[in-house]
Amino acid sequence: MTRVIRSGFILWVILRYGLDELVLSSFQRPWLHRLARVLAFGRNLDAPRGQRLRLALESLGPIFVKFGQVLSTRRDLLPPDVADELARLQDRVPPFDSAVAVATIERAFRRPLASIFATFEHKPVASASIAQVHFATLKDKQGRTREVAVKVLRPGMLPVIEKDLSLMRMMAGWIESLSADAKRLKPREVVAEFDKYLHDELDLLREASNAAQLRRNMASLDLIMVPEMLWDFCTSRVMVMERMYGVPISQVERLNQAGVDLRQLARDGVTIFFTQVFRDGFFHADMHPGNIQVSIDPATFGRYISLDFGIIGTLTEFDKDYLAQNFTAFFRRDYKRVAELHIESGWVPPETRVDELESAIRAVCEPYFDRPLREISLGMVLMRLFQTSRRFHVEIQPQLVLLQKTLLNIEGLGRELDPDLDLWATAKPFLERWMVEQVGPQRLLAELRGQAPRYAKLLPDLPRLLHDYLRQRPETHKQDLLLLLAEQRRTNRLLQTIVALGLGFALGLAATHLAAWVHWL
Template identity: 30%
Template sequence: MSDDALMRARYRRITRFAARYLVQAWWWELFLPRFGLGALSARGRTRRLQKLARRFHVLALDLGGLMIKVGQYMSSRLDVLPPIITKELEGLQDEVPAVPFAAIRARAEEELGMPLTAAFASVDERPLAAASLGQAHRATLTDALAADTGMRNVVLKIQRPGIDRIVDVDLRALRKVGRWLSKVTLVSDRVDMPSLVEEFAVTSLEEIDYLQEAANSERFAADFAVDGLVAVPEVVWERTTRRVLTLQDVTAIKISDIDALRAAGIDPSEVAARFAAVMFDQLFEDGFFHADPHPGNVFVTPLPAAPDATSPAWTFTFIDFGMMGEVPPTLRRGLRRVLIAAASRDGKGLVDGIRDIGVLLPTADTIQLERAMTQLFSRFGGMGFAELQEVDPREFRAFAVEFGDVVRSLPFQLPENFLLIVRAMSLTSGMCSALDPRFNIWDAVEPYAQRLIREESGNTVQALAREVGAVAAVTARLPRRIDSLVDRFEDGSVSVQTPRIERRIRDLERMVRRVVSAVLFTGLLIGGILLQAEQAVLGTLLAIASVVPLSHAVLAGFIARRNGSA
């Protein structure tokens, strides 16, 4: 069969698979419940999901390409998808079939413009790893190149032959499925599927450009240059092209290998907590994050222990920077607000943060959603995944029945760049749960959120100080400007029609002074309260100083009333 015929057959297999299960989902999950047959639908749901996962597993392994990426993403959703699905798909992390070395050699030599025997001192024909878009082999640099780069052992990453066409066909099929979904009201009211597919397309095309990946790795390394907890392999630019990437060999303990971690004296629960913190830093601080942190892309590297250390030191080593994401400053502020609200168990604040991010449209009526979030925090807030699994399923169902219609009726959407954020966070939570079944996301969120709260408080104090300064400046200028206005009335430059104008001007002057005093009192008092936690002396002084404008505001009013009555 010709290559064109193979690509057409690939396209048809993907679209037919999607069409078949979309129709099944419509029949079982939408049509039957509408006619009072929801119990019948629920009875066979587990068996249907398991069958779907198995068939997709077979399809993904057979086709490769982006289908494996989709399966890997679903297999990592331990926190959301049922175990029957994640269990069936978890093998996709390691079961990608390898390409014969002869084809890989030809691809590499074509890209490098020289035989592999000239480019490297040696290349291991056995693949170190076979991924959906490329394949990795261990290699050693020539003496001259090793002297120039300061490294000897490297990993040679080579794209699969024909992957450009495969990605193009897969994206065309996904675009068609996206158009189908856009015609389903339940989906189109919440997600612009064509735009979402295009965002995925851009990411996928960047992932098959190894020059872009190399640049991403160096940028990521620069973000963590002063952080000893994260390491990144160095790029051998002399042996790197768009389809061939040569990196320092940093192979170590796979982050999901719990037995190897314990053998090295490393506590998996500590790895989980630190990994969550590292991912939070990428999302909320740097704004440039690894969007594909699955177990094959993160190592735990033991380091020589210091003489006085009580346990071995170690670091995270990230690889594969083809799928990276950026968080714009406005979106980062919204995410920080969501994190703070979640840590504070603030249902209304969480809804406001979701609105700021753009997931919830401004027209949404959120009163019921705020009530739902408040009750959710009240009942389940602070629980880890292990604790949630012990909750009576009937309680979850009761909650879903009470608030399900509210959530479904709200106009949600996925803003630009949000798909990769969701992917990164879901992979992170799934990884941490696998490392430590008792992992509690609140334990990871709360210390981080407290730091954000302190930073936000500092920003608030600074803004308040600027506001108080501005009010003080106005206060200083106000008497002179009012006196000038009065002078203009007195010298006749402004004509008046009644003698009561002068008295009203004096009343206005007194009123403005009292308002300014009240504003100064409020600013000084709030500033003092906010500063008490970190700068007690300055906070106390500001609070004491607030008594002066308060006294003026109160006494000036009393004197004015007394004079008026006289």
């Protein structure tokens, strides 16, 4: 019965904001256009389509709002005006009763709140669709207190999420069955992607482990602070972390008054992002202004403070190589290489013609070079490449979509702090370092070092293995042993030859890598 009521409410919202007309009119079939005009008769649907979709999602509640936020990152699928409007979606969710938060904490730790925290602020400092945050203090055995932030999962979320996801899957199936155009939008895949994000965010232990990994990665970079996770007080429903003090990065005037160098802050933000991407392959993928603060404490003045680690992006060595070479080729206007990279990645059908893909990429990218370099958006470049790739049936990888969305966030923040920010000048050292590591002598030495432990472990066991082998069947292997001894001298000569050839090959390979490195530079 509840599902029927919810379905009826969703249908009412769809009709109220004319989403039926929006979906039907987006397809190429003439009969669908005529049906859309008939359905729109008598309704006021003058508002832009992106605004209508945003208002509808806000009316449907926090799960659909979060779905719209995820959908806004898929600029490879959505028209720019719709994606821009959905990017305005924010979690406007009132906090749940603090008594419920206390009960959740006490169930998680199986003891009264007073025995866990020395103080606990019942009024939450932040509230979103998945969880809310309270400030508190912990007291250790020596009587010292420590200020902490307590993140508590919103109660009863799983049943609500499952019901709404079930309805989303059903609607995605309907949309996909309308036409081939609808299938191209991959509605069921988008819902499946959202399903994964939501269930990941429902596990606060997973978020805590993300934060711990990011903190460890960033320890050597004195530009960013990540709160310490207090593992004795972390469960899947409650997460206790070090309390951080800072000014929200969106409060530019307050940062100015505190004496923060905004231009340097913008460059530091880009450095942090590209370090996470090209050095670690592990990056914070939800870096909107609500999750970033700046320290004004004298000891850590001007450092970023990162919060909320529910969405993390990861990149393989292949992904990083693909991105570095794409960016480098783009800024050299080597569109043929960009096209070849798309095909070499395996995400383009093998029958795709390089010259056709090259021509399409040139048509999209060439206009950027009429502008000063500092006005070129790397995020928009990546988005345009995705959109062009869609025409050639490229399979866009989710991790690259997360990267593109995060890069747009970083650019937006950076240029709000410094309108003249040259993102390429900051990113270039990371790309150069990555390319050198891929083709330079250091890569060869690293690979040799990586294989050495395997052979070092095998060598001491060889005499014993040979002895055991001979003892199992002495009659059978006696002749083998005699032959082995007879061939020993020849084997030694052969071994010397192999070692010499190996050294020659290694030197030749190193020379080849060095030549490629010099040629690239």
